[in-house]
Amino acid sequence: MNEQESKFSRRDFFKGAVASGVAATTVGLMAACSPQAKGKGNDTPLSSTGDIAWDVETDVLVVGFGAAGASAAIEAKRGGAEVTIVETTEAGGGSTVLCGGFIYLGGTPLQEQLGVKDSVEETLKYMTAAAGPYANQEALKIYCENGPDTYQFCIDCGIKFGENLDLNHGVSGRAGIGLAYSGNELQAPYRDIAVPAPRGHSTGDACGKGIFEPMKKTVEAEGIQVVYGANAERLIRDETGRVIGAEVTCDGKQQYFRAAKAVILAGGGFTMNRDMIDANNRFTTPFGGPIGNPNELGTCIKMGQEVGADLFGMSQICYTCFIYGTDTSTAKAILVDKTGRRIISETSYGSWVGEALMANGPEAYLVFDSALKGSFDGSGDSPEFEAGAIAGATEFEAGTITELAEQLGIDPLSLENTVALYNTFAEQGEDGQFGKEPEYLAPIATPPFYARPYGSESAFYTSEGGLKTDVESHVISVSGDVIPGLYAAGRCSSLIYGHYMGSGTSIADCITFGRIAGQNAAAETA
Ligand SMILES: Cc1cc2nc3c(=O)[nH]c(=O)nc-3n(C[C@H](O)[C@H](O)[C@H](O)COP(=O)(O)OP(=O)(O)OC[C@H]3O[C@@H](n4cnc5c(N)ncnc54)[C@H](O)[C@@H]3O)c2cc1C
Missing domain, CATH: 3.50.50.60 (FAD/NAD(P)-binding domain)
Structure with a gap:
């Protein structure tokens, strides 16, 4: 197995925002009510509303x-x-x-x-x-x-x-x-x-x-x-x-x-x-x-x-999971499930991708070739994309689609078919399966080939x-x-x-x- 440790750690782009929310709450719980609130609290039973002070x-x-x-x-x-x-x-x-x-x-x-x-x-x-x-x-x-x-x-x-x-x-x-x-x-x-x-x-x-x-x-x-x-x-x-x-x-x-x-x-x-x-x-x-x-x-x-x-x-x-972020070139890859079939147009908004992962998961993979990898790997421009990949997951690499499928435990014939069909779409400039925009269709043809785990557990x-x-x-x-x-x-x-x-x-x-x-x-x- 020719695996390499993924450089794409889960860098959740919402992390900072959520952390600041926690801080705000802590302060809030310690805070007193505004002095504008007048009167004293009491224990009057709520059933006798007429008596409430x-x-x-x-x-x-x-x-x-x-x-x-x-x-x-x-x-x-x-x-x-x-x-x-x-x-x-x-x-x-x-x-x-x-x-x-x-x-x-x-x-x-x-x-x-x-x-x-x-x-x-x-x-x-x-x-x-x-x-x-x-x-x-x-x-x-x-x-x-x-x-x-x-x-x-x-x-x-x-x-x-x-x-x-x-x-x-x-x-x-x-x-x-x-x-x-x-x-x-x-x-x-x-x-x-x-x-x-x-x-x-x-x-x-x-x-x-x-x-x-x-x-x-x-x-x-x-x-x-x-x-x-x-x-x-x-x-x-x-x-x-x-x-x-x-x-x-x-x-x-x-x-x-x-x-x-x-x-x-x-x-x-x-x-x-x-x-x-x-x-x-x-x-x-x-x-x-x-x-x-x-x-x-x-x-x-x-x-x-x-x-x-x-x-x-x-x-x-x-349930949401983004394939692309600021750098949208990542959406040129294909998202396949464990049977080796594409599950959605890869430019779909994250809530559609998340639903597809939930419906077809738990395991799925983003498959691409070295030509595409060269356009986004390590650019750091796509934190949302990194957020989508499973934390600490291994990125697979192989010289052929068949070998890649074997590493993933996917029927090689199925993945080969999927890639061949997608390459035809790319050649024709029309995604006959999911209607992805033509500018996001690129053949998966230049070895080595890669697969990044993108399962339902990456959906927030x-x-x-x-x-x-x-x-x-x-x-x-x-x-x-x-x-x-x-x-x-x-x-x-x-x-x-x-x-x-x-x-x-x-x-x-x-x-x-x-x-x-x-x-x-x-x-x-x-
Ligand atoms: C990271 C992130 C990114 C998002 N991006 C977008 C976006 O770009 N566009 C978009 O449309 N949506 C976005 N959403 C969703 C959107 O932010 C929320 O759906 C929306 O802000 C909800 O507004 P709200 O007024 O209903 O509730 P909130 O904004 O959550 O406000 C509710 C307030 O009620 C207070 N509160 C709760 N219970 C009590 C109580 N019992 N007594 C007194 N106070 C109470 C809370 O402290 C809070 O301040 C995003 C959400 C997240 C988390």
């Missing part, structure tokens, strides 16, 4: 200060309500501040400015096809129709997008880039369903900070009260079943926050709650680690369930799904009714997934339905 009284109480909570709070305040946000950490930001900085929108002034032809209609066609039938179709329509307005909201908050267009596939924010293809727009069949357009509006290398910090400044400028180090534990209802507030732990003390109009749950997903992930995982194959902030524990989902809320889309956990996961809401962001009960006084937005809720359609769809969803929640909560009667 409220510590804080407001119109709209928002739980969680990420993109969804900030958007909801801003709109509720602009709608004339007094608004209080409770945030368990010291600084807020959640997964929003850790994110790649993409916001997925179509028909915006930035697209026009950069010469991109796009529209709400084409965006909706792509989103509908990519999300699949499981997604709430009405919600997708609202998301897309609101796109230009969502963009304006971002600009008004002070979010700055880069000034340049990237016509390649974008994965993470890069200096100066304002617009990139951040989904599967260029892939078959999507490119035939909707005119492809770059819709990933990017804050460049400012990433998630470029989104959250301007939002935070806007919240402060609007005079919205934010109570940090305040962990919401339970919702409080009155005798009619209406949600009227929440029990919040501040500095180790129980406090009662009254919301005269409504409570908006915006505490993020359940990525970091392994029990919830295991309970909703739809695959039997092993997978990699979580990507999120440490407080993505599903607490808002549980709080909603305790007052009778239904759930939606919990099993749509997103994030939760999708959460509290069932309607398109007005009301939380819906298991009996199908609106729970009075309760809204939810962002990753603790779920409307638009389906399959994860690309980078930026989550933040855009948080803003769209967070704003709707805020507007409707402000319009409630106190």
